[in-house]
Amino acid sequence: MIRRLMRVALALPLLAVGAGAASSVTRDGPAAPLCVQAASSHRVGLVVEHADGQVVRRCVGFDTPTATALSALQGSGLEVGISSYGGGLGAAICQIDNEPATYPPSCFTGAGSYWVLFVSHAGGAWVTSALGASSVTVANGDDIGFRFDPQTGADPPPPSPAGTCPVLTPPPAATPTPAVRASPRPNATSTPSAVTSTSRPATPPPTSRPTAGVLGLVTPGATRASAGSLSPGSARPGVNLGILLAAIGAGALVGLLGTQALRRRRQ
């Protein structure tokens, strides 16, 4: 028994390091956009402001007269993490565009930041929503905003939604078009910097990027990599050293445990 324990002690650091190396290549990629509604007759502007000030704008289309803020958010193609409470209580927005990187099962931490929901009806000012995202309904011309804000202090609204949904150009009557598209789409295929951009311009330049399911969009900063990701590209320096030291320490402690057990048995 003691000898077996000692063998485990020697193998533990190697196993831990091996597990870390193996898990670093098993990270799933980001989810594909969910909504394909290019011919939608109703549109809602979506403004998402991250904690670092980065703003993401999307114009989401839908065919029903109204839609919930949650369904609009999910249809925007942004990464969304929700926690469903069930029993008619709806769902909580835990994560948007990989912020925060991780969250507890109850969604909210005791003192951290959370996604505050704002609604603007028919071009009006932002109003903090009294209902959750799965209960708030929006209609054509409305805007919804999310801002990652601390639980303490005031909740300043996100930037104005003006211009998030571009004006539609009606198609010519003689040539029916299968899908309604946003008219201003400059640089539609040449925005590689938007993929990993984390810059925070004071006035975001309106660069467009084609995304399935979104009518027109302005994305000064696009979807970011998760800070808690296991992918090699996002690994922070020092983390592996800490895990290595922890594995060696754990192995040493297990070895010491075996030695102590052996000594006590001999006594």
Added chain:
Amino acid sequence: MNPRALAAWSISGITISLASGNPVYRVLVLLCALNVLVALRRPDVSLRGMGIALVVAALIAITVTTLASHTGAHAFLALPSGIPVLGGPLTIEAVLFGASTGVGIAAAVLAAAPLSLVLMPNSLVDALPSGLARTGAAIGTALNLIPGIARSATEIRDAQRMRGWRPRRVREWPDLAVPVVLTALEGSITLAEAMEARGYGAGPRTHYADVVWGRADVAVCVVAPAAAIAFVALRVAGVIGDWYPFPDVSLPPVSVAGVACCLALAIPALVWRR
């Protein structure tokens, strides 16, 4: 070993195990506490019962978290959504979070266990400040009555069964409960008389032997609290963070300084000998 130094180590271990939700630190504290228990436990003490209890507690934590938390990217089973609270997908992330919680519970319990499994009860009461000596003696005496009552209940149950007692309804349980309560009361009165006959409460508490502080005791009393304070300071500064496997499982962030603080808790197993 000095009981106050061991108490300082226990408080430090509990502090570190509860200060962060990171399972790496919790596992290290758990291993340190196991080392201390194996090296220093009293010869008449078995760790088997406590080990089984901790495994059961950890399994309960895993089960409850898995059934109640339905977030996470990797679902391995789905319960019908019509079931209140439990309905929904069961995820690997929830299992891992439950395991982390279970390890935290086990680490905290093992850090506190040396106070009862290493020290004699009288040593622990002696280690209390003079102002708490009476309260400590009362609490210790009350806790010592619990195993006696359990033994008494077993004996009375066996005796009643030999007389043909076969309980089928709750109404028949007073046949066991009444003698157990009367026996416990009688034992308490006997204990109180014995303590009074030995001068309990007549003056300040005296000690059979003076508590001596050796170098090893001082080392434990300095290193363990220093490690706990450093760990909490690193936690407040943001160097040491929590770990949540949601929405997608990831490797816990580990700080070298945090690991060093945890490993420092192994010092009693290195400097003390039984």
